[in-house]
Amino acid sequence: MSKARKALAEAREIKNPELDLVDKGIHSFEELPGLFNMLNITRLTLSHNRIKDIPPSIAYLVNLEILTLFNNQIEELPVSISSLPKLRILNVGMNRLDSLPRGFGALPVLEVLDLTYNNLNENSLPGNFFMLETLRALYLGDNDFEVLPPEIGQLKNLQILVLRENDLIDVPKEIGELTRLRELHIQANRLTVLPPEIGNLDLVGSKSILKMDFNPWVTPIADQLQVGISHVIDYIRSETYRYLYNRHISTRGPPPPKVNDKSRKISRIKQQG
């Protein structure tokens, strides 16, 4: 009996609703017979395996609240995943996603979505993605976004937004509508300016985090950043900056070149067989 089957049997025996199948060398859900009959499970963790496909039957697990699939080889998610009625935390980080399924935004109670380290960009998101109103944390670090859609402003409950190491040229002004945002990671992108509306947010308090290093900032922002994040925000809130920003937007040339070398990312490597 494989390690995976053993763990499965054990969980079934003690009726454990939380199923840990981490680093079990699993290639496919076929190695987990009867899993989709275990309707009582609330958490399924399958990190560090070699899974390529998620079968649509995942939707049978109607009590699932936490699904962790970190570090697998998943290329796409089934459309049926959006019908999981209780799914609150979905972690598909470090996979090979280059799109999200149609209707993904219909997940009714999704709170934390981790899509770190995939191959996603602004065109990968389904039309209803920004209807995920319950979302409080969105992890999009290590992806290929050049533009953040302005609909981001609809995610009113968002507290954490991570866009580390993408190819972002711009941050939309609608980000100023995310009044509950207290964590913003935009380091290592191609950003030169920030919209003045970002000054509406509380990103410099003791309960807040703003990470913005490794961007080709315009000189005044880069200078303030040397002194500290709070100086950057103070400066962005000033009339001087508003003027500079408007002038910059109307006269700026082509965007800075991409600098992040992604060729070695494991999300890019296509497996044989």
Place this chain on the structure above:
Amino acid sequence: MNERKPDDSPLPPSELLSLDHSQLYMRRKLTSSDSNLSVYNFDLLSDENPHIPEDNAPLQGSFSSIVDTYNNLEYTPNSITVDMSQKTCSHCKDGFSNEKIVNTNGELWHTQCFVCAQCFRPFPEGIYYEFEGRKYCEHDFQVLFAPYCGKCGEFVIGRVIKAMNANWHPKCFCCEMCNKQLADYGFIRNQGRALCHDCNAQVKAVGLGKHVCHKCHGVIDEKPLRFRGEVYHAYHFNCTACGTELKSDAREVKSRPGLLANDVNELYCLRCHDKMGIPICGACRRPIEERVVTALGKHWHVEHFVCAKCEKPFLGHRHYEKKGLAYCETHYHQLFGNLCFVCNQVIQVDVFTALNKAWCVHHFACSICDQKLNQKTKFYECDEKPVCKKCNDKFPAEFKRRLRKAHQYTPQRAPV
């Protein structure tokens, strides 16, 4: 207002009467003074009663006296025995032969000549009205000369009220707001309406945005005193305890518990009220008569003790205090951050705080493999989420390199 009664001298005009305004009255007054204008009751002299006593005693069959509306004289007709050959009819000037004649007020008439000047018919029940030397039956007199009521449109018989450019029955001339009869009280013209004094004061006060005292009906210029559902001048009342005259800051003390209406409410001056020890609500500054909530060193109406964020009353539920303000459980934790990052619920007992987040003790786990962590476990950070050593070791080399680079650049964010 113009009034005359048969047996009264005209009443002195009140301030709102003006006899001079009545043309009809002036005409009649003129006539009555020089021609004894009257309504007469008269009699037919009959052959069957040739012997009429001289002493003006009422004859059998004479008409009972009828109170006339417009005239102040009432005559008892007499039968007079005179030498008919010398007399002539007041109307046609012919003499009388042996026939019935009419005698009224010293004038003699052929019966066929004693008719209404308008319709030429005998006077019904013998009542006629004389005006400018002509006699009319009641109907024609009214049609020609009598005023009709501005409200009901009927002729006004008896007392005529002249006001608001029209005539009225006393019963019909009423205050347009409260419908009180105005005839004996006088009225005030207000924007084309006849109002009684009280209603007029009210309208005026409302127009000025002021209250009208429920007691004296005067306008209240200063702050009104509210008492048992009405407004008053404060000076009409005295403090229930010390008896001093009240000012508008006086307090109405509601009935004792169990008593419903406010008709047992009492008024107290501010000083006596304070001495009674009735708690004041910290929100609305009004006394609290019902349940009192004591919190944050103040008293509150139950429904006024609310969350500083959502403003919903706690209604006995647990509240959280911070910097002199009270919050409901949800908003306290939302604002002051003790919601678990995993379950998003209020953390009940012990809190793990790290990476700008909080966790229930049993929810603190590696963000990648969901293995539980405790305060002694060494963990790494990636995007401000905890990563156990095992998972960190499994990261691809290129990723670890990038993480290292970022951490070196901002050394204050090195692994915890």
